[in-house]
Each structure stands twice: as structure tokens, then as C-alpha cells.
Amino acid sequence: MRRCTECAVDVEGHWTRCPLCAAALTGEPAPSPLPAVPLNFSRQRVLRALFLTSLAVVLASFVAQLLFSPDLDGIGLLRSVWLGLSAMWLVVLMAVRKRRNLAKGTVYLVVLVGLVCVYWDYLGGWRGWSLTYAVPALCASAILALLITVRVMRIEVSDHIVYSGLTVLLGLAPLGFLVFGWVTNPLPSAICGVLSLCALVVVHFARGAEVRHELAQRLHV
Template sequence: MSYCLECKAAVKGKWIHCPLCGCVLDRHTTDMEQGPFPLIPLRFNREKGFRLLMIFTLISGILFLGIEALWLDQSQVLQLAVFGIMSLWIVVAILIRKRRNIAKSILYLLVMVSLISVYLDYSLEWNGWSTTYVIPVICIFTDLALSISVKIIFPEVADYILYLLIVAGVGLLPALFLIFDWTTNSVPSLLSIAVSTVMFVSLLIHYRKIVLYEWKKRMQF
């Protein structure tokens, strides 16, 4: 029995190259401990994911620098940029490692973090920082992270499409903050609305048949 170092799987027979990835098999590894089930490797394009993350990071950095003049406190802009970019990388890392029902988990995470930030803002003598900065910034980078992940680790979009649409819909909530004047700066909310709108419309255009099918199936039409 040979072993593929790339796929992390044992291969029976006299194969020279792995039948899955084509890499040369290690014939010296014969004492590998085998579990009752085959090990299924994580399949996504690391280079593509890293490249997309870097592109979105650069775009985000340039975007924050471009709107820096709209804030009076320059350090505040830097903190928001760092917070948002870290959120982007952390969310993508979670999505890659926790691949089962990812979009649903992220939706719950987004809602819980938003509620917690509002509670903390309220308990610390409400000044609107949660609705002005925290929730819009989280929505923006969650949308970006999910957009990247759809391209590299969601082979079956139908399993996640409705949750992706709901996440994009949550990103439109800052419109209410603007309507009810719950913000001290409108830029983060406007950015969240713009990014979420683009994501929502893109999902509907590219996956409209899947959206209709999943909606009818779940609604039992």
C-alpha cells in the first residue's frame, strides 16, 4: 500500500501516481494508521483564496485612505481599517476550517455580534458607535469574506444560497440607522448598503434559477 502526501490518503494497488491528484506516491509508507473511514482532504485553491484576500485587503486599505478626510479623527479611521481587515481574514479562515453549514453559522455570528455591540453601546451611555461603525463595518467585511469563499470553497451553492442572501440583506439594515438618525457618520452605513446591494444583486443574477428552486422547495410551493 502506498501513501499520497498531498491527499493524505492511502492508495491500494501498484499505483505510481495518485489517482486523485497525480502526485508521485510514497511507497515507503506502509505502516500508516488507518481509521474506519477514508480521510477526505480539504479541497480549495489556496493560491486563489490568498490572492483574492490580498486584492480585497488592498482595495479596503485604499478605500479607507480615500475616505479618511471624512473623519475628524485619523486614528479612528486606522482602527476601523485594521478591525475590518482582520475581520475579513478571520471570517475566511473560519469558513475554510468549519465548512459544514458555513453560511448559516456566519449569519448567526453576524447577528449575535451586532446585538452584543448594541447592548454594550446602550449600557455604556448610548453614543451610537455600534450603529455608526461596528455593525456597518462587520456587515461590509462579512459580505466580502463570503464573496471570496463562494468562489473557492462552496462547490454546492444551492446549499448556502438562501443564507448568503440573508447575510446580504442584513448588510442593508444600516439604511434604517440612517433613516432614524442613529449614526454620527453616514459613510460606514452607506458603504455597507452599497456592498450588500452589489452582493445581493450579483447572487440573484448569477444564481437566479437556484434561488427560485431553493425558495420553492423550502416554502413547499
């Protein structure tokens, strides 16, 4: 074992200088009980910075749309491309961030894309296409997508049930649009609503106990 005469200690490992006082060591080295692990620069910090910057840029480009009135010449195309790119980037961000839980990611996606569509519709002078077509289509396809995903990926019931439940509840929203008369064509909302109701009945009867157990865990105070 090497020795530091300054500290009067024996040093394990192949140190040339004392790890305590940096004085030169004497004697033969003994193996270190601790491995030398290479420095590890985590990508996490880079990803976090990238995520926050992206989010800021996307939000800024959404807010910037308010500066242009829908009557402006040629704004339609420009806006579609701009918003399309921003929305796409937002979707990618969310999908990457929530990749570990697909059901949760789906809920986030439905909410985000739904809001983007409504906002887009509002910017374009509110023709009602978002509530009539986009949101019902989005909700209905999310329910179908989840049905397929949890089967194909064999996701455990307890892992997805709360988020599947939330997706189904979101799917009931278009029924509200129908009731309040916010839609120009009742068919998409009706289809989405019926689909959600069916899913809800299935969840309640087949998985009711699991849902309650899961909610008790997550909501305990």
C-alpha cells in the same frame, strides 16, 4: 456449534454462557455471524452538555451587566474584559456548532455579534458607535468573507445561496440606520449599503432561479 440444554437451542458464536438464559453451554463453538463491536461512548452527549452550560453562563454574564450602571467608577475596563470574553466564547460556540455550513455560520455570527455590540453600546450609555461603525463593518466584512469563502471552498450554490442571500439582506439594515438618523457618521453605513445593493443585484441576475428553487424547497408547506 455450542448448545444450551436448558433452552434446547444451538448457539452461534464463542459464547460460554447462553445469551438467552445464561446457562453454561456445551460443545464446540462455531463462528458468530455478528461482530463484537466495542462499546462506543458518544462525545455528542458531552458536547451537548458543554454547549448548553456555556450558553447559560454567557447569557448570565450578559444579563449581569444590567446590575452595573455606566457611571460606576472603573466599570468601563472591567466590563470590556468581561463582555469581550463572553462574546468571544459565544462566537467560538456558534462557529463550532455551525462548522458544517459556513454560510449559515456567517449569518448566525452577524446576528449574534451585531446584537452583542448594540447591547454593549446600550450598557455604556448609548453613544451610537455600534450602529455607526460596528454593525456596518460587520455586515460588509461578512459579505466579503462569504464571497471569498464560497469560491475558495467551492461550496455548491444551493448550499449557500439562502444564507448568502440573508447576509446580503442584513447588509441593507445600515441603510435603515442612515434613514432614521441613528448614526453619527454616515460613511460606514453608506459603504455597507452600497456593497449589499451591488451583491443583491448580482445575486438576483446571476442566481435568481437558484434562489427561487432553493426557497421553494425550504419554505414548502
